[in-house]
Structure formats: C-alpha cells, structure tokens
Amino acid sequence: MTLTTGVRADAGRHARLRGLALATLDANWEHDHTVPSRTLYPHQWSWDSAFIAIGLAHVRPDRAWRELRTLFAAQWVDGRVPHIVFNPASRAGPYFPGPQFWDSARADGAPARATSGIVQPPVHAPAAWLVHRRAPGEASVAALRRLYPRLVAQQRYLTGRRDAGGGGLASIVHPWESGLDNSPAWDAPLAAVPADEAVMRAYRRHDTAHADAAQRPTDLDYARYVALVESYRAGRYRDEALLGRHPFLVECPLVNAALGVSEYALARIATVIGADPGPHRDRGARITEAIVSRLWDPVTGTFRPRDVRADRLVPARTVLGLMPLALPELPSAQVSAVLAEACSPRFGLAARMDRPLPTYDRTAPDFEPLRYWRGPSWINTGWLLWQGLRTHRRADLAAGLRESLLDLVDRAGCHEYFHPDTGVGLGSPAFSWTAALVLDALA
Numbered sequence: 001m002t003l004t005t006g007v008r009a010d011a012g013r014h015a016r017l018r019g020l021a022l023a024t025l026d027a028n029w030e031h032d033h034t035v036p037s038r039t040l041y042p043h044q045w046s047w048d049s050a051f052i053a054i055g056l057a058h059v060r061p062d063r064a065w066r067e068l069r070t071l072f073a074a075q076w077v078d079g080r081v082p083h084i085v086f087n088p089a090s091r092a093g094p095y096f097p098g099p100q101f102w103d104s105a106r107a108d109g110a111p112a113r114a115t116s117g118i119v120q121p122p123v124h125a126p127a128a129w130l131v132h133r134r135a136p137g138e139a140s141v142a143a144l145r146r147l148y149p150r151l152v153a154q155q156r157y158l159t160g161r162r163d164a165g166g167g168g169l170a171s172i173v174h175p176w177e178s179g180l181d182n183s184p185a186w187d188a189p190l191a192a193v194p195a196d197e198a199v200m201r202a203y204r205r206h207d208t209a210h211a212d213a214a215q216r217p218t219d220l221d222y223a224r225y226v227a228l229v230e231s232y233r234a235g236r237y238r239d240e241a242l243l244g245r246h247p248f249l250v251e252c253p254l255v256n257a258a259l260g261v262s263e264y265a266l267a268r269i270a271t272v273i274g275a276d277p278g279p280h281r282d283r284g285a286r287i288t289e290a291i292v293s294r295l296w297d298p299v300t301g302t303f304r305p306r307d308v309r310a311d312r313l314v315p316a317r318t319v320l321g322l323m324p325l326a327l328p329e330l331p332s333a334q335v336s337a338v339l340a341e342a343c344s345p346r347f348g349l350a351a352r353m354d355r356p357l358p359t360y361d362r363t364a365p366d367f368e369p370l371r372y373w374r375g376p377s378w379i380n381t382g383w384l385l386w387q388g389l390r391t392h393r394r395a396d397l398a399a400g401l402r403e404s405l406l407d408l409v410d411r412a413g414c415h416e417y418f419h420p421d422t423g424v425g426l427g428s429p430a431f432s433w434t435a436a437l438v439l440d441a442l443a
C-alpha cells in the first residue's frame, strides 16, 4: 500500500466508524440520558454515562452535559451517585434486579426517583473535564460550575463513608460497584459470601434472554450478587460499621485509581471556575500514596485488590491491576512494573498488538474467552489503559492499543465486548460506551 492509499483507507475507516458510533448513540438516546443497550440495560448506568458523555462531547456537546446532569440529579444526600437510575417510563422489557428489589425509597437521603443503592467507579470528574476541554465556552463553564459541588460530594462519600479499611481508600460492597462484575478478582472474597444458586429459582434473570448464557455471569454469581444486595439493603444502604456486618469489602484498584485521577481533574475544573485547586492536588497525591502502600504487591510487582475483611491481596492477575497507570504521580518503579505486566504474555500490550487486550491474564488456567469480564476484551478498560499510557508519555504503546481498539469495532461493530483471540463481537451488538469511546479515540 502506498502512503496516499494508506491515508485514504484510514480516512474511509474513520468516517465509517464515526457514522456507526453516532448512529449507535443516537439510537440509544432516551429523552435525557443514554441507555447502555436497548435490550440488556434499559435504564441509566453511572459509569456508562461518564464514558458516553466523553464521546458525545465530540458530536453532541449539549447532550453530553445533559447526560451528566440527569445522572447527578439522582445523587443521594450523602453524595453517592447510584449505579442505576431507573427510568419509570422505560418501554423496554424488565431488568433484574429492578426498582422493587432495590427499594431505594426506604433509605435515608435517596432521591425521589428510584435508583439502586450502590455506586460504580467515579470516572465522572475526568469525564466532565474532557467534555469541557473538547467543547469549551460559556455554557460549558456554567455546566462545570453546577457539577463541581456534586463531584466533590461524590468524592467525599467514597473517601469518607466508604473507607472501611481505614487506610485512605474506598471499599466496594458489591462486585457490581467495580463495573467488572464477574472478574476473577472477586472470586476469593466472594467465596466467603454464603449463597446457593438454587436461590435464583425465586427470581427471573432477563439478561440471558438477550445474551448467550455462556457469555454472562453464572447463577451462582447471581445468587451471591443478590445476597450482597440483601445484606446492604437490610441496613438501608448505610455505611456505618460495615466491617462488622457486611460480607464483601474490597479495595479495588480501578475504583481507587479513578478516585485519585478525579482529584486531579477537579483541580483543573477548580481553576476554570475560580475555586482552589490546591486541596484537590494534595488529595490526589494522598490517594496515590495509599494505592501504592495498600494495593501494591512487591513480590509479583503488580497492583491487586485488597480483601479488607481477610486483610490480604487477592491472587488473580486481572486488567484491574493495570488501572493505576492513569495516576499522573504514580512513582516510576510502579509505572515500569505496570508496563511490564501489560506487555507480558498475560496481556500482550505492544506497539503492534497481535491480539486484543484481555480483561484477565490469558495464561491463567481459568481464562474464559467468552464469559463477560473473565477474559473478553472491553473497549472501556482498553481506553482507560490508553489514557494511562498517554499520561506517562508512552506514545508507542498508546498508538498500538488505540489501533487495536479501533480495529475491533471496525471489524465487529459496536459490541459490548469481544473475543480476545478472534475479535468476534459478544454481548449487546449496539453498546453505547463502545460507540462513545471510539469517537474519542478517533479524535
């Protein structure tokens, strides 16, 4: 291929991808928010909306702010941003577990609108910053001004009420809070949660009506998910004394890296709206130090989730361990070690990648290339690593990863996830954050 035909082919691919991504986001727009998928996820999801806003900023900036505004309108009084905001007018089929199961109305400080009671990774402050940077102007500064106190309250909730381990990091109370629901990272801490898959006979899962059961969590996983919601709901979603009464408390490297990165984003936002950026930078540095002191395993040279109840790091090597790379002040020893892990045969990151980035160590005996977060390639974890590579000026590796992400979507479409060897599309075929992050990677 000559240089000019190469450039033309690239322009053609970009136009094709842009058109597909925009059509996917438009089709999933629902009055004041975007559903992740019309079939599988017919409500608003917290971290999905942050990724979606990042993509919308490139094509529909007004909608990007609307997306974030709608989500934060459902913020609880204590600052938590619920992981699902239910749409009472949804015309799609039912979702399990739905609003009756969560029963947020009986919790103190919940909003009028039905929501879940748990959270997801706090990627919203960096998203707001990227939306502003992409389409700056008076309206965008006004939007940042409105959002800022809500973003600060979200951080305060996570670093305050959720610091169950007492070491300056947030604990998750449910695997759903990590966003990587059935990641092998949760196998060890989940084993301590009493559950029996027969429990699921009392409920009706709807996910397996829309996606192959072999590509979804198992019934035993769901039995544990249900047990954990029941435990947290029994205390009306209060966070006091969690250590003594809740069976799952884990410090997740992705959630906490997002918490740290958010402080640096808040510092930038503060500068634009005339607030003091200093305290945010200090908090970002403190969270970075806490991640290194609590989640770093010097023996293997990797970051791992900390099981707070058992007070130990979990054994599985998952993509979560690569996420602290997004922290701008991560010490150079840890930067080098994360890059070594990412470039190892476990994850295969390279300037020219021959296979997509998996979500789990592809050399592990229990690597499952079809099952959700237990192996398949996801665009959001790839995009987060891409951000980390750019933060630490690894343009060579960033270019290889970006190319691999675009190639996946170009060949298979805006799927929810992809087979990590063949690139075949899995899960929902019209998934919003895939579309949104492709738009961002194209820019």
Ligand code: 2M8
Binding pocket: 036, 041, 045, 046, 047, 048, 083, 176, 178, 179, 180, 181, 207
């Ligand atoms: C998936 O999680 C939901 C529960 O929250 C589910 O499986 O029903 C995860 O992939 C999560 O990260 C994502 O936010 C959500 C909606 O896309 O779906």
